């Protein structure tokens with residue numbers, strides 16, 4: 001799988017989760033379950049995307065500015081996501097904050113697909129062999145493994 005297919009497939013999954021989350025009401029099992037899935041998958045996605053993809057883009061002079069822009073957005077999004085994660089699922093402001101996150105996250109992934117991918121295809125090539133895509137998948141698994149390990153340790157403590 002090329003890096004572009006791998007990232008796009010994650011983005012589509014995130015779009016679907018955001019849409020489903022927007023339809024939840026109050027503190028429900030549905031909201032909790034969808035949020036956990038979104039939270040862990042986006043965390044691993046962003047970390048692996050930086051390691052496998054943006055490191056390559058930023059290493060090229062013509063990709064540097066777009067790459068840095070995306071990575072800066074990761075930081076802003078992470079702040080929003082952590083803030084929401086610390087919030088009570090039934091808090092009155094939950095949906096308002098979630099809507100802000102949804103809008104900004106959707107903007108971020110659209111910009112990656114519309115702006116960063118075309119630049120990357122030019123400066124780092126088409127990744128026809130799928131090497132970068134393979135690196136992404138491996139990094140993402142490692143990130144997920146770290147999170148699961150932390151969760152297990154927290155349960156044992």
Ligand SMILES: [Fe+2]
Nearest residue numbers: 046049070112
């Ligand atoms: Fe991203």
Ligand SMILES: [Fe+2]
Nearest residue numbers: 007049109112
């Ligand atoms: Fe992404």
